[in-house]
Amino acid sequence: MTTIRDVAKQAEVSVATVSRVINKRGYVHEETLKKVEQAIKELNYKPNDVARSLFKKTSNSIGFIIPDITNPFFPQLVRAVESTMIESGYTVILFNSDEVLDHELKLIELMESKYMDGLLVVSNTITKDHLENLTMPVVAIDRVLDKGIPTVYVDNYKGARQAVQFLIKKGCQKIAYLHGPEKIFTAKERLRGYQDEMEKNGLPTFIYPGNYELKASMMSTIRLLAEHPDVDGIFAGNDVMAVGAIKAASKMGYTIPKELKIIGFDGIDLATAITPELTTMHQPILEIGKKGSELLLQLIAGQSPEKKHYVYDAELVERNST
Amino acid sequence: MTTIRDVAKQAEVSVATVSRVINKRGYVHEETLKKVEQAIKELNYKPNDVARSLFKKTSNSIGFIIPDITNPFFPQLVRAVESTMIESGYTVILFNSDEVLDHELKLIELMESKYMDGLLVVSNTITKDHLENLTMPVVAIDRVLDKGIPTVYVDNYKGARQAVQFLIKKGCQKIAYLHGPEKIFTAKERLRGYQDEMEKNGLPTFIYPGNYELKASMMSTIRLLAEHPDVDGIFAGNDVMAVGAIKAASKMGYTIPKELKIIGFDGIDLATAITPELTTMHQPILEIGKKGSELLLQLIAGQSPEKKHYVYDAELVERNST
DNA sequence: TTGAAAGCGCTAACAG
DNA sequence: CTGTTAGCGCTTTCAA
Numbered sequence: 001m002t003t004i005r006d007v008a009k010q011a012e013v014s015v016a017t018v019s020r021v022i023n024k025r026g027y028v029h030e031e032t033l034k035k036v037e038q039a040i041k042e043l044n045y046k047p048n049d050v051a052r053s054l055f056k057k058t059s060n061s062i063g064f065i066i067p068d069i070t071n072p073f074f075p076q077l078v079r080a081v082e083s084t085m086i087e088s089g090y091t092v093i094l095f096n097s098d099e100v101l102d103h104e105l106k107l108i109e110l111m112e113s114k115y116m117d118g119l120l121v122v123s124n125t126i127t128k129d130h131l132e133n134l135t136m137p138v139v140a141i142d143r144v145l146d147k148g149i150p151t152v153y154v155d156n157y158k159g160a161r162q163a164v165q166f167l168i169k170k171g172c173q174k175i176a177y178l179h180g181p182e183k184i185f186t187a188k189e190r191l192r193g194y195q196d197e198m199e200k201n202g203l204p205t206f207i208y209p210g211n212y213e214l215k216a217s218m219m220s221t222i223r224l225l226a227e228h229p230d231v232d233g234i235f236a237g238n239d240v241m242a243v244g245a246i247k248a249a250s251k252m253g254y255t256i257p258k259e260l261k262i263i264g265f266d267g268i269d270l271a272t273a274i275t276p277e278l279t280t281m282h283q284p285i286l287e288i289g290k291k292g293s294e295l296l297l298q299l300i301a302g303q304s305p306e307k308k309h310y311v312y313d314a315e316l317v318e319r320n321s322t
Numbered sequence: 323m324t325t326i327r328d329v330a331k332q333a334e335v336s337v338a339t340v341s342r343v344i345n346k347r348g349y350v351h352e353e354t355l356k357k358v359e360q361a362i363k364e365l366n367y368k369p370n371d372v373a374r375s376l377f378k379k380t381s382n383s384i385g386f387i388i389p390d391i392t393n394p395f396f397p398q399l400v401r402a403v404e405s406t407m408i409e410s411g412y413t414v415i416l417f418n419s420d421e422v423l424d425h426e427l428k429l430i431e432l433m434e435s436k437y438m439d440g441l442l443v444v445s446n447t448i449t450k451d452h453l454e455n456l457t458m459p460v461v462a463i464d465r466v467l468d469k470g471i472p473t474v475y476v477d478n479y480k481g482a483r484q485a486v487q488f489l490i491k492k493g494c495q496k497i498a499y500l501h502g503p504e505k506i507f508t509a510k511e512r513l514r515g516y517q518d519e520m521e522k523n524g525l526p527t528f529i530y531p532g533n534y535e536l537k538a539s540m541m542s543t544i545r546l547l548a549e550h551p552d553v554d555g556i557f558a559g560n561d562v563m564a565v566g567a568i569k570a571a572s573k574m575g576y577t578i579p580k581e582l583k584i585i586g587f588d589g590i591d592l593a594t595a596i597t598p599e600l601t602t603m604h605q606p607i608l609e610i611g612k613k614g615s616e617l618l619l620q621l622i623a624g625q626s627p628e629k630k631h632y633v634y635d636a637e638l639v640e641r642n643s644t
Numbered sequence: 645t646t647g648a649a650a651g652c653g654c655t656a657a658c659a660g
Numbered sequence: 661c662t663g664t665t666a667g668c669g670c671t672t673t674c675a676a
Contacts, residue, residue, distance in 0.1 A: 001457075003653055014663040019655060026656095027661050049435040050375045051653035054668045059372070069400055070591075075392045082418060091432065094416050096404060110413065113371040135323075214595055243595050250597055269392075273536060273565050274596050275572055325669055336647045341671055348672095349645050373669035376652050647676080652669105659664080 002043045011039035022047055053115050061091045062118040062296060063111045065126075067099045071212075072240065072268045073285070074122075077141070080289025081120060088297055090117070101125040108134065118296045121145070124184050137299035141292045143185040144309075150299065152292040152310045156186050156265075159281040159314030160193025163235050163263045166279075168201055170261055170322055172233030176206035176224050178217055178245060180237040187212065190237050190265060206231065210241040217244030225252050232260055239264035239271045242278055246321060261322040265314065276320035284312050324365045333361035344369055375437050383413045384440040384618060385433045387448075389421045393534075394562065394590045395607070396444075399463070402611025403442060410619055412439070423447040430456065440618045443467070446506050459621035463614045465507040466631075472621065474614040474632045478508050478587075481603040481636030482515025485557050485585050488601075490523055492583055492644055494555030498528035498546050500539055500567060502559040509534065512559050512587060528553065532563040539566030547574050554582055561586035561593045564600050568643060583644040587636065598642035606634050 004022075008015045013032055020026045021036045028036075039045070053059045064081055066074050078094060085092045093116065097104045104126050111119060112135070119138045128146035131138050140151040167175050177194040180187030191207070198205045208224045210217035217236065221244060224231060234249075236242035242264030246256060254260040256276055264271060267282030291310050298305050330337045335354055342348045343358045350358075361367070375381045386403055388396050400416060407414045415438065419426045426448050433441060434457070441460045450468035453460050462473040489497050499516040502509030513529070520527045530546050532539035539558065543566060546553060556571075558564035564586030568578060576582045578598055586593060589604030613632050620627050
């Protein structure tokens with residue numbers, strides 16, 4: 001490995017001078033600059049990030065904790081975050097937590113001991129308390145951890161109401177809701193939206209658990225349709241469950257969208273891979289990732305953003321399942 | 323931040339002694355051990371990974387370069403790698419390269435300057451030459467970079483032949499192949515398998531490009547079916563394309579599997595999300611990730627594995643598209 | 645069994 | 661404009 005010392009020797013200057021040229025900081029005579037650059041090239045010198053980090057207490061990297069990359073909602077989010085972080089010279093370290101608090105806390109410790117510069121997090125288990133004596137800035141994505149913590153997310157409640165409204169407008173009278181895990185923020189909000197909108201329209205509610213999963217959703221849909229064969233609309237808390245509902249309902253002989261209309265939430269790629277293509281409340285995933293990253297970058301730079309919470313609207317994308 | 327020095331002071335010993343206890347190395351008197359542990363607890367001391375790395379030229383982390391996490395093949399692979407790496411105390415740093423050589427090379431430089439301990443890579447662009455003067459061990463996954471580089475992958479050729487055989491056994495006589503990107507190793511191997519098996523059976527070949535993508539596959543399938551309406555079987559180079567083929571063929575009025583049988587390759591989750599569920603050549607993704615990680619771990623530990631190449635068989639999973 | 649001290653590779657005063 | 665030097669926090673000889 002070639003170090004700054006080697007370069008200094010080769011260029012016949014001090015290490016301080018070499019440091020100046022690689023950091024483009026301070027005065028360096030044109031001549032010496034040339035010499036140093038020459039030496040750097042000859043030796044193929046690359047500064048050592050670890051040594052740099054140790055001194056600067058900074059690593060040009062941020063951590064991104066998500067529940068599970070296997071959940072089709074996250075790959076796109078990750079890419080969005082990554083691409084805006086890279087532009088600013090940061091590398092993002094991805095962690096899958098499975099929403100196990102213990103893991104998350106361990107990861108945060110790890111991040112501190114590696115001088116990571118910031119944390120982007122999607123979690124329902126971490127709370128303000130866990131973050132209190134954390135030195136690095138934190139931005140939450142997709143879930144509100146605390147009013148005080150900068151957050152970027154979609155208005156799930158509003159989106160849910162809109163989804164239900166749409167089904168009603170399409171003529172549905174008996175609309176069921178497939179809901180996600182009890183403890184997950186987004187699932188609760190979407191459920192609340194469903195309930196309020198149904199109530200507002202004087203319609204009865206039918207709530208079945210789907211756990212944001214395909215299999216669970218299929219089973220619930222089968223039960224739902226057995227118990228209430230005349231259901232004519234299903235609002236699924238996410239696209240994955242909506243796909244499950246479509247599969248199950250088709251298998252049971254329902255024609256979609258004629259007899260039964262189904263709408264999802266998220267706007268993942270899967271929605272267009274299936275037949276019929278899924279009508280859904282599309283989240284601006286890329287924008288969310290981008291804004292979250294920008295917020296964190298600002299915080300890292302010591303600036304305080306104008307707003308703490310950035311809320312986006314989900315957008316109705318009508319396809320063939322309604 | 324509390325450092326080893328703080329702990330030493332608190333415990334009234336030298337930093338060397340503290341270092342010994344946190345590393346469980348060398349002799350430490352029972353009494354002093356107690357004192358030090360006490361101090362560590364009181365101060366909630368956590369050793370600083372960066373300082374450690376600087377000295378040890380090691381980071382307990384490995385890099386994992388993949389083309390694109392958005393490709394549904396990778397999330398599972400990533401999880402498999404991550405989980406076996408974590409067990410050994412390593413953290414994995416994921417990088418999306420989009421198979422752009424320039425990015426990949428940059429990433430490798432970054433990894434070196436961070437003292438990462440090893441590289442796991444899925445790439446068609448990196449070659450032996452790029453890796454030559456790399457100090458860290460490398461293991462390739464899913465694509466063979468060079469005979470000399472340890473690799474873990476599936477026998478794509480054999481799997482492809484098996485897929486075609488199966489279609490023939492099911493009565494197909496006019497079987498088309500949707501193939502992936504020209505330059506991708508897996509795509510080439512699968513194409514070769516298709517061609518050889520068709521030739522062996524004296525059957526004509528129909529090869530259409532699908533680029534491993536849904537949209538491209540749909541367009542090609544439409545063209546295929548327009549040009550050769552009597553095609554009765556499609557072997558898609560991957561599951562994503564198979565899904566596209568199903569969508570397109572259905573739209574054109576073909577009943578699957580009655581008039582047209584479709585088989586894919588990979589065994590991603592998407593295969594069971596659609597209707598009809600996709601028959602496919604299933605890759606043991608988890609095992610591949612696990613074996614790749616274990617290999618790398620061995621290499622990092624300075625051991626040389628018995629074999630350099632680990633080849634798995636894809637397994638035929640029959641579902642409803644055939 | 646313990647401590648002093650050197651040094652991993654780099655940056656940033658500070659002095660010149 | 662450039663060099664000397666003191667660390668960043670840790671590990672590891674080497675002596676004691």
